[in-house]
Amino acid sequence: MTLSTVPVIAGLTLKEAARRKVLRSLAVLTVLLLALSAWGFWRLEIEFGTLTSGESKLAASQVLNLVMFGLSLIAALGTAFLAGPTVSGEIESGVALAVMTRPVRRSAVLAGKWLGLVAFGTGYIVLTGLAQFLIVLATLGYWPPHPVEGLFMLAGQTTVLLTLGLLLSTVISPMASGIVSVGLFGATWIAGVVGQVGDELNNSSVAAVGEISRMILPTDGLWRAAMHAFQDPGAVEFAAGFGASPFLSMVPTPLAYYGWAAIWAALILGLAALSFQRRDL
Template structure:
């Protein structure tokens, strides 16, 4: 019961923040521009005899571009709304009003985590559904595995949320933000190095691939996006081989399992650290 109350209060508090409002406004503006641009582009392609093939190819490529932006917006919104949820309340002393009541510390962490999970899930469904829905409404095209793709994007957001919660148990808000964005940037860089490595000759190829795998083990967020891109890409789009939206090199399901275990361990560490911290 305490977990539910804290989750509900966290969701209500997060929904009132200007950061979330800004993310919603930017997201809706993006969906409007994306839908209009896609409509006029497809309308121009309908005059070609091979229109259906071209339209499906363009639809998948633009869908991947749109979802790439959605993944980035969701990641940024997740970090900015959650980065001070524990560290800010600890530094201001607000947390004392909660833990002094008959509420266990693990209930505080799990309740806040669940509150943000609901908010992130709704935002991702709105944005990803808006991109996929716009394309389907205009062309009738659907990507190969939309459910799996969105699930992997969702796991990516939960991973960033969990790291933000963990960092908030022992770091200041600023340091926590540096930690989360630093890891996110490291994973992004490692993913690009791994993709570029596929075009190199040995031994540079093996070195680049190993660096990419190492960064994915340290922070599997980019690996989750590339797996999502693999599930959502058509064979022809994947054949391009190198772009932010698709790749000929994609993580196996074993890496996805590792990312889920990584997420669970981070949540456990957050619970343990908050339990042991002297407030």
Template sequence: MLTMIGITFREGLNRKVLLISLVLAAIFLGLYGTGVHYAAKSFNESPNPMLASVVYPQLLSFGLYFGGFIVSFLAIFSTVGAISSEIETGIIQAIITKPLRRRDYVLGKFLGLGLFLALYSAVFFTVIALIINLKTGLVLEGQWKALGLFALQPVVLLAITLYGSVVFPTIANGVVMFMLYAVAIIGGMVEQIGWLINNAGLQQAGIVTSLVMPVDSLYRKIVHLLLSPADNPLNALQQMGPFGSMAEPSVWMVVYALLYVVFFTGLAVYSFNRKDI
């Protein structure tokens, strides 16, 4: 299995999708850093502490939200054909005839890609946090826990996309996974609106979508970890808008996300063991 993990990790580094993702990340971080710089410069020239205490957290939420989108883009595209493409091209025939159990093949793929995506996410989160801290002086509470959850987001997508790569053709898998991710994002915004206007129906709809795909719930938990000190009277203003989190997801949602990863990884192993190739 260790050999499979190493091969998969190196494949992740050599994929063209990584280059595309790095270009998108560089463009985004460049624009984001420029925006934060000029926002901070404006507040330095015309001090308004109360407005700054609302705007700076909103800028952080914005960066983490779209940073998560880029990381998710990489997770889906790097995994969508992890197994199905090797089946379609016939490469799998040369791999499974070697003394490598099918279980080890799937788990090697998962662990290799998971390590690659977690490292990429950790670096992305760290850069965003540094930009905010250096430019605005905003102190981030719970940033280590938040970093762990940010790195967990692509691993959640990895687990279900890897399962999809076993049971669906590559293109179909990509379509299904993007639809699920879109449902999670839209559901998160719907739930946020529900909490804003105190609408129980919208809140419940958001909770249901978070059970189908818990990525957005992890993001909302991250925002609360970073921006919700108990003594902050402006917390409600900071959490308003599509990038905030009016209601903090419970720790059980994090547990659910971890179980979600274990379940779909196990299902991928089970399905691949039974698959006729």
């Protein structure tokens, strides 16, 4: 009963996400960002006539990473504000009480909702990411060296954030859980930039800010792994003498970090299940 419940709840969560106003807002923001990026890359292609090969690769890599960060931010906003109403919103409306009167475990319901949100976030990342790659290919003739790996990392980033949103939604209101999730997402990214500056200045104390933040919330670490997959290797070598850039990842992410991100998500999902189990409906 429990195993068969999970895919059913996942499907219902996907349908519910498709009906929410958040999805329409996501669609509008995405279309605007893709349109602006197409215009920006077109203008960049015109300027390439005065740039060297190294400069053109550096410009293409940085602008692509900038746009992909915008898409990841839209995905973060969408999944965070979709995850919030998934638990606390249904509890407040009484929907959860109606579901729980049946022989269905709360852990199975939560797992189904998590799976549905992961499918939603991953689908969004893949579709919009491929659309952006095609825009870059059409305007600049550039294709990222490891697109699948990069999109997988962005999907992982989205999964981490929505898992956190699910945990928060079991203890606070839907709006508050979304705001806190997005706020932590932004704070972690800023801490990562600060840590990158510390690396450039050889200041271990400042660099530790980024390292610690990436362990507490793995979103920025996965984002930097995605950047490294999207950018041209020659751009990194060319940029070495220009100092730190928030839209270039100078070193690859250790494989062990991916394992930590998976363990982190599993622990947070387990805490969410425990919190949901103990919450009064």
